[in-house]
Amino acid sequence: MRSKDAVRVGSGAGTSDDRLIPALELAERGDIDYLVFECLAERTVSRENLSRSKNPDQGYSPSLHARLRMVLPTCIGKGIRIVSNMGAANPLGGARAARQEAADLGLGDIAVAVVLGDDVSSLVQHKGELRLIENGEPLESILPKMISANAYLGADVVCEALHTGAPIVLSGRVADPSLFLAPMMHEFGWAYDDLPKIAQGTAAGHLLECTASVTGGCFGWPGKKDVPDLARNGFPFADVKADGSIVIGKTPGSGGRLDVMTCTEQLIYEIHDPAAYITPDCVLDITGIALTQEAPDRVRVTHAKARHATPTYKVNVGYADGYIGEGEVSYGGIDAVARAKWAAEIVKERLKLQGFAYDDFRVDLIGMSSLHDQVAIRPEPYEVRLRMAGRTNDRKAAHAIGFEVRALHMHGPGGAGGACEPRVRDVLAVKSVLLPKSMVNAQVIVEGTP
Amino acid sequence: MSVRVYDLAHSRAGDKGNTSNISVICYDASHWEFLERELTAERVADAFRHLAKGPVRRYPLRNLKAFNFVIENALGGGVTVSLAQDIHGKSYSNVMLAIELPDPK
Numbered sequence: 188m189r190s191k192d193a194v195r196v197g198s199g200a201g202t203s204d205d206r207l208i209p210a211l212e213l214a215e216r217g218d219i220d221y222l223v224f225e226c227l228a229e230r231t232v233s234r235e236n237l238s239r240s241k242n243p244d245q246g247y248s249p250s251l252h253a254r255l256r257m258v259l260p261t262c263i264g265k266g267i268r269i270v271s272n273m274g275a276a277n278p279l280g281g282a283r284a285a286r287q288e289a290a291d292l293g294l295g296d297i298a299v300a301v302v303l304g305d306d307v308s309s310l311v312q313h314k315g316e317l318r319l320i321e322n323g324e325p326l327e328s329i330l331p332k333m334i335s336a337n338a339y340l341g342a343d344v345v346c347e348a349l350h351t352g353a354p355i356v357l358s359g360r361v362a363d364p365s366l367f368l369a370p371m372m373h374e375f376g377w378a379y380d381d382l383p384k385i386a387q388g389t390a391a392g393h394l395l396e397c398t399a400s401v402t403g404g405c406f407g408w409p410g411k412k413d414v415p416d417l418a419r420n421g422f423p424f425a426d427v428k429a430d431g432s433i434v435i436g437k438t439p440g441s442g443g444r445l446d447v448m449t450c451t452e453q454l455i456y457e458i459h460d461p462a463a464y465i466t467p468d469c470v471l472d473i474t475g476i477a478l479t480q481e482a483p484d485r486v487r488v489t490h491a492k493a494r495h496a497t498p499t500y501k502v503n504v505g506y507a508d509g510y511i512g513e514g515e516v517s518y519g520g521i522d523a524v525a526r527a528k529w530a531a532e533i534v535k536e537r538l539k540l541q542g543f544a545y546d547d548f549r550v551d552l553i554g555m556s557s558l559h560d561q562v563a564i565r566p567e568p569y570e571v572r573l574r575m576a577g578r579t580n581d582r583k584a585a586h587a588i589g590f591e592v593r594a595l596h597m598h599g600p601g602g603a604g605g606a607c608e609p610r611v612r613d614v615l616a617v618k619s620v621l622l623p624k625s626m627v628n629a630q631v632i633v634e635g636t637p
Numbered sequence: 638m639s640v641r642v643y644d645l646a647h648s649r650a651g652d653k654g655n656t657s658n659i660s661v662i663c664y665d666a667s668h669w670e671f672l673e674r675e676l677t678a679e680r681v682a683d684a685f686r687h688l689a690k691g692p693v694r695r696y697p698l699r700n701l702k703a704f705n706f707v708i709e710n711a712l713g714g715g716v717t718v719s720l721a722q723d724i725h726g727k728s729y730s731n732v733m734l735a736i737e738l739p740d741p742k
Contacts (some may be wrong), residue, residue: 458651
């Protein structure tokens, strides 16, 4: 099944909340050379920056401990190298934690290559004139509230980290497909000028970056798009050859399905212009890509194209933007919807009477219109859950929403049940700017001796 | 008589900032021309009018017997600030699948 001149790059996580077990199964049974954990959502780095400001040892992905504890014995034993952005806002701290996990597992002194330089917060402090991509306003408008600023680094610096020979590579912000492209560049000596190969590798990275999304996760539909044994769905890998040929497969014996349909959904996922998917490594064009079922659970990817990368890095700027407060309570039986609507009006009036105001406010009838709105044309369900949420800079106002919703038990229409505790969360908003690559100092430091 | 997008295609939604992208992928390549004719950006914008300000752009992907719809101003300001339950708009693919089109036969 697997030829010797291919390198096999496995996908072990597509978000920090991803399932753990399929990554271990992939390491144990997938015959992989690399295991990549992609664990950073848009605002994760901001959140971890706040953790680090409270405790300088923290700020890496908290899931690092559980993931590495689980897979390290297998990966070290089999010589599977780990690549991950679980370093988040503190890659050096993450490296120390990883080395400690290895030592605790009796695996000895494991070197970790650390990718640094994505944190550009001190650099952009002096670049208030940069324009926010989302609204064209100057960066200056959010600088006072800035928590973090991180450039999406590319595969080149991750590749450099792999050159050190360290069994583990940890980074902060790196573009998702780049984490997968880096092992290919390292193994085969691909340069950014080898555009057809960089294109193929980037397409493969994009297919792998959401793990089970190519193996039947986020896909199944009973009777229409059945997925066998979805409860045990496996994680995918790419078999890559030096010439850029790519076949996507998954853990042998695992559940789920991997075919042209699942791969097509993932290939288009989160792409805007399909002729210009911009990564730090290239501008990928998927408009000629062909996906072919080569064998059961094996899909070949051909004809990816790319143009040279842009001269800028995308930088995510995280900033504090007030609070979101919310509350929920349920109504059931006769006139459930009418009572829920009345309750919502009462809460709104009580909030207003107390002088609370909100930048944004929302009323959902869960079971009816919370996902797609249009309450007027939806059929009435037997029971409905009222949800009210608002965003504000005033923490008290945010808390009052859930407080007043809960108080409907005693002070609202009849038969309210099951209110939740008032919820308040900090809003970590994210906007982005483009920064010339020449201003960013991406570099590699090795902790321990490779 | 009419068909739903659901009858001819599958779909998945993704998010970037305040923009939703929704794929429409034919089960059978022979339906691609019909969808190219009927499932216009305008029709999709109309179906999402109550959820998204737009604009809506459509990218044909004949090689994948698919289309990519990019819908701007669709996610309550984006995943980090949205008050919605489904902050990513993952369920939006089901609004797409429910769109009714004239019967192709």
